[in-house]
Amino acid sequence: MKKTALIMAGGRGERFWPRSRKNMPKQFLSLTEDRKTLIQHTVNRILPLVDLEDIYISTNKDYLPLVKEQLPDIPDENILCEPVGRNTAPCIGLAAAHITKKYEESVMLVLPSDHMIRHNQMFVNTLEDAIALANDGENLVTIGIMPEYPETGYGYIKFLSRERKLSGYKVETFAEKPSIELAKEYVSSGDYLWNSGMFAWKTSSILAAFERIMPDVSEGLEIIKNAIGTSAQNDILEKTFPTFPSISIDYGIMEKSPNIYTIPGNFGWDDVGSWNAMDRTQKSNEFGNIIDGNVITVGTNDCIIQGTDKLMACVGLKDIIVVDTKDATLICHKDSSSEIKKVLENLKICNRTEYL
């Protein structure tokens, strides 16, 4: 069976400000010493499974130059430019249409572009299991992550540990981001996994699901598919795609489908949701600091310091995040990183768009 992949790279994250900006979202940043960006790592990780010419990138016009610059080996026709953002369901549908146009049938992996994974081989092994399960009938497979703590920022997957199929388990239900009390219940129950937003299915399976649950979108995708490779391709896309509802694949398709399975992944996953993630994904020095750039520390512990060529001297600090860029510096307590968005709100209100 042909293996294909969609990497979704249209996101506009704000939580890595000031490194991430409106015109430079997280997936195009390097957060590791090897200077490779998150999307480059994402592509490299699946190369043992999927040929380069079968990897599709969904993005938008603003980020098209970044995608082409950072992923020069991806064929131009595999870069799918959404005319407007419509969340993951239409995004995945569009890619399924393109892939089906090229290969009548294939197993399609769907991956976010901005996550970090520590154990690449374990990840590949899990994807292989997911592919096998997706290939066994019409299953829609989602990769779950065994929760390590009661995170309230993720969706959860409730699975049935007795209903096993190959390496996967039947999904009973999807749960939205929970309260802390509910999250604690989920974790202690052992019946819930974090929803990682990674999927595997046959293109025929997902398109059949669209046809069944979202028939209008399905019709639109058919029109778009027929136009691929013709002179009308762009016009049709520009006309049709914006008519799709903005809805995630989880709520639009997965929750309403039978045959949903999850594979509990165990490969050091991190969605890198804020600067604090550096603590989980990077190795700290003997003082617990994660340091990059022209930095001097005195009596400073457990800090994340992302400097530049400019000298940054940190004295007597603990649990502080420092991120310097050419035109803006962030200094933030680790416990307050969720408040960074208030800085951006303030900048918007004051029309200081140059910093966004």
Place this chain on the structure above:
Amino acid sequence: MKKTALIMAGGRGERFWPRSRKNMPKQFLSLTEDRKTLIQHTVNRILPLVDLEDIYISTNKDYLPLVKEQLPDIPDENILCEPVGRNTAPCIGLAAAHITKKYEESVMLVLPSDHMIRHNQMFVNTLEDAIALANDGENLVTIGIMPEYPETGYGYIKFLSRERKLSGYKVETFAEKPSIELAKEYVSSGDYLWNSGMFAWKTSSILAAFERIMPDVSEGLEIIKNAIGTSAQNDILEKTFPTFPSISIDYGIMEKSPNIYTIPGNFGWDDVGSWNAMDRTQKSNEFGNIIDGNVITVGTNDCIIQGTDKLMACVGLKDIIVVDTKDATLICHKDSSSEIKKVLENLKICNRTEYL
């Protein structure tokens, strides 16, 4: 009686790094909203008492351009350039020689250039008292400050509260920077004042003290004085001044003299010894922050933030000092400001002199 003043501006403070640098010490910085520098404030404060042409500035070759730029109204011949640093005793002797050359007798005020004073009129009143006391015989007068807490970074003056003369008190002894235990004793005894390093005396009194206690320096000063205004002035200074011992006026002269009086000053004095002094000398906003520059704060309290035109966003900080400059940024906990010197030591060791 003619009134003259010496403002000492040769110091090379490191504690306001990165704003203060080897080529830009504290006295030439502005730390107040009015953008006037510390030395400019020092000169302005005594203008009700001393004419501009009777104010002398001692400095060294490195800072001569800064003195001329910041104090353009001080006559060139009043700017005394020390060939080498020899602490305050030779510095004051040199100024006394110059002043005696101009006026046979005068009362001479001696003031550091880098202190802050909140109540200018109270300060002037105290100096008037000091001048009157200096003029009454051969008294050497030092301005003391009633201690507010057991500071270990200052020298102390033990005075005799029953031996009063005009507005002053007889000094029993000078005490070096004490341990914290000793400092507590000093403060609770009520018999000690902080040594502010400000003095008043007749030029004849201080030169007589030099003649009595440091006869070699006295001879050298006489040679220098005789050369003032001649073509040999500079050569003689360059030859003679380096032969003087490096010693402070407190230990070189005051401790060994009779007729030492102190006037307890009460005018909101601060020696601005570190960035923390901003808390005492500047008005904070409703969140306890003292802010300058292009700064956004979210959930940030009791911080000192000296920004520039570059955006500085502070989130969730407490008791942090941030000082940004063109080529270096300092981020320092208020409790650790005495450790800033370790940054400078590190820079020296690494020969990164461009930051010193």
